[in-house]
Amino acid sequence: MAVQTRTLKTRAKLIEAAQNRINEAGYEALRVEDVVKDAGVAKGTFFAHFKDKDALMDHLIGGEIHAFLDEVELMEPPKSVDEILDALMPSFEFMTQERFVFDVILRHSGAAQNSEIGAIAQTFIRNGTVMAHWLAHGPFRKDIDPALMADGVGAFQIQALALHFCTAHNGFSIRDRMETYLNAWLLPKPSG
Amino acid sequence: MAVQTRTLKTRAKLIEAAQNRINEAGYEALRVEDVVKDAGVAKGTFFAHFKDKDALMDHLIGGEIHAFLDEVELMEPPKSVDEILDALMPSFEFMTQERFVFDVILRHSGAAQNSEIGAIAQTFIRNGTVMAHWLAHGPFRKDIDPALMADGVGAFQIQALALHFCTAHNGFSIRDRMETYLNAWLLPKPSG
DNA sequence: CTATGAAAGTGACCATGGTCAATTTATGGA
DNA sequence: TCCATAAATTGACCATGGTCACTTTCATAG
Numbered sequence: 001m002a003v004q005t006r007t008l009k010t011r012a013k014l015i016e017a018a019q020n021r022i023n024e025a026g027y028e029a030l031r032v033e034d035v036v037k038d039a040g041v042a043k044g045t046f047f048a049h050f051k052d053k054d055a056l057m058d059h060l061i062g063g064e065i066h067a068f069l070d071e072v073e074l075m076e077p078p079k080s081v082d083e084i085l086d087a088l089m090p091s092f093e094f095m096t097q098e099r100f101v102f103d104v105i106l107r108h109s110g111a112a113q114n115s116e117i118g119a120i121a122q123t124f125i126r127n128g129t130v131m132a133h134w135l136a137h138g139p140f141r142k143d144i145d146p147a148l149m150a151d152g153v154g155a156f157q158i159q160a161l162a163l164h165f166c167t168a169h170n171g172f173s174i175r176d177r178m179e180t181y182l183n184a185w186l187l188p189k190p191s192g
Numbered sequence: 193m194a195v196q197t198r199t200l201k202t203r204a205k206l207i208e209a210a211q212n213r214i215n216e217a218g219y220e221a222l223r224v225e226d227v228v229k230d231a232g233v234a235k236g237t238f239f240a241h242f243k244d245k246d247a248l249m250d251h252l253i254g255g256e257i258h259a260f261l262d263e264v265e266l267m268e269p270p271k272s273v274d275e276i277l278d279a280l281m282p283s284f285e286f287m288t289q290e291r292f293v294f295d296v297i298l299r300h301s302g303a304a305q306n307s308e309i310g311a312i313a314q315t316f317i318r319n320g321t322v323m324a325h326w327l328a329h330g331p332f333r334k335d336i337d338p339a340l341m342a343d344g345v346g347a348f349q350i351q352a353l354a355l356h357f358c359t360a361h362n363g364f365s366i367r368d369r370m371e372t373y374l375n376a377w378l379l380p381k382p383s384g
Numbered sequence: 385c386t387a388t389g390a391a392a393g394t395g396a397c398c399a400t401g402g403t404c405a406a407t408t409t410a411t412g413g414a
Numbered sequence: 415t416c417c418a419t420a421a422a423t424t425g426a427c428c429a430t431g432g433t434c435a436c437t438t439t440c441a442t443a444g
Contacts, residue, residue: 004410006422032401042424047402106298110354121358141382148376151351155373159347162302166313181347184340188380190333196440198392224431234394239432 011049013039018056027057028100055118057104062119064094065105069126077134081182084134084153085175092161092174099165109158128154140186149186156181203241205231210248219249220292247310249296254311256286257297261318269326273374276326276345277367284353284366291357301350320346332378341378348373 017038021030032053036046050056068091078084095102108120117125131150140149160177209230213222224245228238242248260283270276287294300312309317323342332341352369 004421006410010422031399033399043401044403044425045423048422053401103299107295110358141380143381143383144376148372152348152373152376155347155351156344158350159343166302180340181344184336184344185377188333188382189335190380191335191383196391198440202392223429225429235431236395236433237393240392245431 010039010041010045013041014046014049014056015059018060022060026100027061027098027104054104054107058108058118058120061101061104062108062123065091065120065123066126068094069123069130073130077137079138081179081186084182085178088157088178089175095161096164096174102161102165106158106162124154135186141188152185153182156185202231202233202237205233206238206241206248207252210252214252218292219253219290219296246296246299250300250310250312253293253296254300254315257283257312257315258318260286261315261322265322269329271330273371273378276374277370280349280370281367287353288356288366294353294357298350298354316346327378333380344377345374348377
């Protein structure tokens with residue numbers, strides 16, 4: 001049997017309720033119990049729709065990041081590290097709004113450990129694709145595969161975000177740190 | 193008043209009980225209730241010694257990693273990417289034994305968000321120090337600060353470990369992936 | 385040796401995510 | 415229209431991490 005309209009409606013109610021709560025009080029404060037109460041369904045229903053609370057978080061946070069990527073994909077390939085940073089900063093802002101959000105992203109960035117790939121993991125893949133295309137067409141090092149370059153940008157992204165939450169490493173903004181990383185990664189000058 | 197002997201004994205009992213359980217059934221299966229039962233103390237006592245379960249994990253996992261670093265610090269500075277990998281692999285093995293372990297490490301790698309720095313975060317700092325020293329004295333690129341190089345190695349480490357748990361990225365071993373990363377990061381050849 | 389205040393320890397209790405046997409609702413065929 | 419089956423939903427219940435008012439133990443001043 002195909003999925004019923006009812007199912008889609010319930011799912012929509014759950015997601016809307018969750019989003020509303022998050023808009024009010026942030027991601028960390030979200031409680032499954034509140035969501036099902038607002039959505040007017042039983043607790044068990046929630047878990048029929050989402051494997052666990054984290055799956056909902058993956059869906060919602062992944063959705064936000066996908067929206068940023070929609071913007072990013074419309075851009076011209078950047079011609080400098082600075083232009084790359086301009087493109088990345090909006091999503092960085094989102095990812096650092098709450099430590100909790102970044103933790104969810106971290107947990108899910110390496111893709112689902114088992115089953116199918118989640119929304120956040122998808123954004124990383126999508127990000128890699130866009131980035132590889134950009135890097136292949138920009139004024140950057142040519143000695144390595146653009147996919148590898150993109151992979152590295154992803155790694156430095158995580159690093160910069162992680163250090164942002166680290167009390168020992170303040171004083172540098174994420175953008176400044178990323179700029180240092182990307183210059184060293186994309187524009188190495190080992191001879192000079 | 194100074195800390196009492198009693199305190200140290202209780203703490204030791206808790207840690208020993210936890211370590212035994214972990215040796216039996218792994219990190220993920222650890223239950224606070226089991227630990228306090230084995231240690232012969234009340235649940236509340238556990239939380240008087242550790243802020244939360246994660247703090248115990250940080251202590252135990254951080255301890256293991258510190259032991260690897262003890263070995264690493266005795267080594268001669270490596271003369272190639274391959275030798276760096278030889279030095280890193282043992283701890284990689286430990287970090288990938290359980291997805292759960294890697295998640296704990298990820299959560300704590302960026303140092304404590306608030307209060308004082310945890311054991312795992314310390315290992316990252318220590319690792320950075322050793323690595324910077326190595327890189328400064330090895331046949332690697334000279335156009336950037338060794339500390340920055342070390343920082344990058346850390347970022348690629350996380351990336352390689354994360355991808356190891358990603359079903360979409362199998363076929364490459366961690367070591368192979370790290371080798372690719374480190375060659376591109378430490379020995380760039382943008383001209384050729 | 386005893387009183388006293390601080391440190392350590394206790395366990396009933398709470399918060400919250402997650403499960404599952406039972407129930408209700410939808411769908412398609414006879 | 416009615417039945418059989420699958421899908422969807424329910425909510426009591428469980429697992430487990432974490433809290434806190436209270437009790438016990440310790441160290442030291444007098």
